[in-house]
Amino acid sequence: MKLYSISIKNLLRHKLRTFLLLFVLVLAIFTFVVLITISRVVNENFAKQLDEYGANILVTPKSNSLSITYGGMMISSVEYEKNELREDDILKIRTIKNRENISVVSPKLIGIVKVNVGSNSLMKSAIICGVNFESEFKLKKWWKILGRKPSGKDEVVIGSEVARSFNLKIGDVVNIEAQVFKVSGILEETGSQDDLMIFADLRSVQDLLKKHGTITLAEVAALCYNCPVEEIVRQISDVLPNAKVTAIKQLVESRMEVMHRFGKFSFGISGIILLISALIIFTNILASVNERTKEIGILRTIGYKQNHIMRVILTEILVISFVSGLLGYLLGWGVSMIVSPILSGTTNVKVSFDWILFILSIFISLGIGIIAGIYPATKASKIDPIVALRAL
Structure with missing residues (x-):
């Protein structure tokens, strides 16, 4: 049996655990996308209003x-x-x-x-x-x-x-x-x-x-x-060489400072949520590895090597992470289209599909999965098959 087949079957067999990991990571990516998208849209709309509000x-x-x-x-x-x-x-x-x-x-x-x-x-x-x-x-x-x-x-x-x-x-x-x-x-x-x-x-x-x-x-x-x-x-x-053209720097700088604060706030909240999600995923995968000691011991006994076990665990994590990144972005994009006009106070707001943010969401999801899963996968690959079989 191919390694990725084992990973997929494990995900389907442990539906509750798979759903929990998906839910946590989808929620993290969803929150990240919503905060970043709404922050960008509201900032641009707010900036336009500020720019139109005086010289x-x-x-x-x-x-x-x-x-x-x-x-x-x-x-x-x-x-x-x-x-x-x-x-x-x-x-x-x-x-x-x-x-x-x-x-x-x-x-x-x-x-x-x-x-x-x-x-x-x-x-x-x-x-x-x-x-x-x-x-x-x-x-x-x-x-x-x-x-x-x-x-x-x-x-x-x-x-x-x-x-x-x-x-x-x-x-x-x-x-x-x-x-x-x-x-x-x-x-x-x-x-x-x-x-x-x-x-x-x-x-x-x-x-x-x-x-x-x-x-x-x-x-x-x-x-x-x-x-x-x-x-x-x-x-x-x-175009006016005989004129002195001056930016009212204090006003411009105050406008840009407002925009930067919005951006920093969004990135800060997103970072905290992603970190918490990584910790939750780490503890769940580690608990899963401990629960599957017997299963891993059997695989080692029938000839699977340490790197095979590690690849099985990481494949499960990558599949969950990829699906989470995809669903998280799509849900976040959809909610942003609904919420942005409300927060901006105008219906003239367009939230277009952002390919850069889409790809970034998937990479962040994969990154969280790998970082959170590398230690549990390594631990699983080092399980002594003899000790595992004794527990049967």
Whole structure:
């Protein structure tokens, strides 16, 4: 009788033990696959949401003197009269190699204007920021507005501090550089420089400041979960040689740190479960060898050598390990397809068949089986047939 036939018959004869070993190893591989797959899918989805939640790249003129802070970065003085970026130049950002990774480009023109309210002839200075409202609201999804978004060029959104300083309410009329604007919305307090600004249409601000076609800076939201943001910065710098392109490193690093923590957690839990499974398999195989002392003694008596006995035991383990790896991955993949959309909070999640993870699962299962079974198999091969037969 061939050795592998003996192994298969032993597995079929000891159904309960075979089922227990299969169950333990399938559960371990299943857990490993589910954790890794869900971690990857949720991380990617979370990273996309983070990347879409604000700018991570700032584009400013190269030669400007810096004097005020915007979004955690220093920008040029609002009183300068030259060296602004051209609005047309910003369009080049959409031509870079990784343009698919560019989510939002929001150009801005910032300046100091004279403001008075109603019949009050007292003029006060304020900071105005010309923006493309569609891009700005897409960039700053955390903005909460009392009122509504501007629907025309003569409407503005004001920060909470501006509203308090000028005693403005929704619907009030404000004179900016002798031009009339209506307050359509007031930003809820953000704790940032946005509280101190008046936000108006970019074209209107360019007309007010007589700086047609120019901007102070551009904020860029780049999807960097699968592309290094430094590479996007380099590509933008290449197409805008007269601009200073800077990654907001603190934000990028915090995003990547969140992703790394998710990955470490998943691998850590998976490692612990696989280790526990290996110990359970080891103890079960060792107990099985002790129970089969008589059987092994008979095989040795009829001519089977030590390496034959070892091969029989290891073949049983490898068969169980291979089947466990196969079933564990398929079950894990199926459950991941169900659970991932729930954990991601969106139905737009695709969990594709991962051949690398599939092969890795089988190899891990085989590795656990071999590591857990090598000592029991060696012990079985060294059983003295005479001692074993005496126990009959």
